[in-house]
Amino acid sequence: MSQLPPEYLDSKTPPDVVVTDMLRPPIEDPTLGEPLGPPSPDSPPLAASPDHALVTVGDSLTHGLSSGAVFRTDLSWPSLVAAGLGIPGFTIPTYGGPLGGLPFNLEGVLRQLQKTFGDELNILEKVALPVALQRLGDENEDYWERGDGRKPPRVDLRYENLGIYGWDVRDALSYTAGRAAQRASATPHDDFAGYKPENDNDIAASSVLAPFGIASAQIEAAAWHGSNGGIGTLVVALGANNALGSVVEKQPKWSDVGFDDLDRKGAYNVWRPVHFAVEYAELVRSLQMIAAHRVVLATVPHVTIAPIAKGVNPEHPGQKWREGSRYFPYYIDPWIDEADFRPSKHRFITHQQARAIDSAIDQFNDTITDAVRHARREGRDWRVLDLCGVLDGLSFRRFANDPVAAARNDWQRFALPQPIADLDTRFFLSDKNGRRQGGLFGLDGVHPTTSGYGVIAQAALDVLADAGVPTTPIDFAALRGKDTINARPPALVTAMLGLIAPFLTSFVSRR
8 A cells, every 4th residue: 555645646546556656776686686496397398409599579679669660670689689699590570661661660751751852841841741741651551551561471480589569468478370460461441641551560460470370379489489499598578568558648548357358458558567467477377388498587667768758847847746756747748848738738647647657567577576586486597687677777857867866766877888878768859960869769759779779688688698698798889880860860850740740659559
């Protein structure tokens, strides 16, 4: 039962959410200080030399989505980890299209518009810009709904990166290749104002799951690798989509009856901790049956830190709701200026709601770390990858730019490697003079840039190095050179922010 004063609390927060106002400390020991117990008799037999050194299961972060599209999957964090482990031929899905990637590559759009209009826009070009944007969107929609993007997925290659954007824990357990294929093949309608292809999530899911058979969900796909040559390291990063929609939609919808039903769970965008625990327990039981030498479970980041939710204070610009707090009074869409924000006009969540969402995620992570502790006591080499601690340690406006809040919460800064030390977690902005702010998150305000994925990859490699696995550190200078949005910032981001705003929130909408 929370002891916080009423002004800290939101009346619609479910009773099982233990609302706190202090930062959860980062996890420094991937084993949680839990020694391995005697081997469990229920553990599956392990291959002496696994054929699949790395298999990853997750959502958009694992799939490699950035700036609204899955593209350059060779630079996703699983691919970077595979390179750091010296794994040749790590298998990943790839996606094409007129903008490069699925569903809608915002960076690709801005590059093409820049070719047409240049680095600045005059009055006539500002008038012509919406028409050009619509044309690019229509070409993208046509490709995925009626063109080459409609071709059946290849079934001759079973991917080791099994990430699927939009997936939550229930999807990983129950959303089969057959279901995805059926929905992906539904006849689309040609929307003149369209840009994001219909059933894009199912197109992506079918591309990943189809090689494993129509009855296979994500977890069965991982199990296939375990039964066909064995797995060295299985990394599972699920749970962000059990909360992310609340900050994207700016309206928390707490889970209720049907939270575990594929056809009903779309009504909710943040899971009650008791419901998440039920879902994750089922996931853990499935993971215990997979033949993997080690399993790494990632914690769920605090989704309120993502720049898709910009903290503002209309009465005292730039200030938190109370000195020393982590939170601003309101969290709004990032394209709205703080001075222009009106609660009666714009979407928002309050600091009370943000605190409740973060507190629920802390309980999600208690569930995840408890699973690791229990597994280790059973002799299973399970470990924690603390993505929550990494993002907390990078939070710019919450802590890095507020020394009082940092001191009150005993904040520990995450030290970025020197080649990317100038990047931060604010919403990415750039113009003809280069990047103005941000750089760790892409243009959708939710997903990392290539440099951001490098941070995740290095954190994963550190966990494996702690387990005694030989690793090579990420070369962040070289990686930044491949990070196109930071190496060559698009000139029209700031000028076009208002126009591309309607595109942003669609990339993480619930199915």
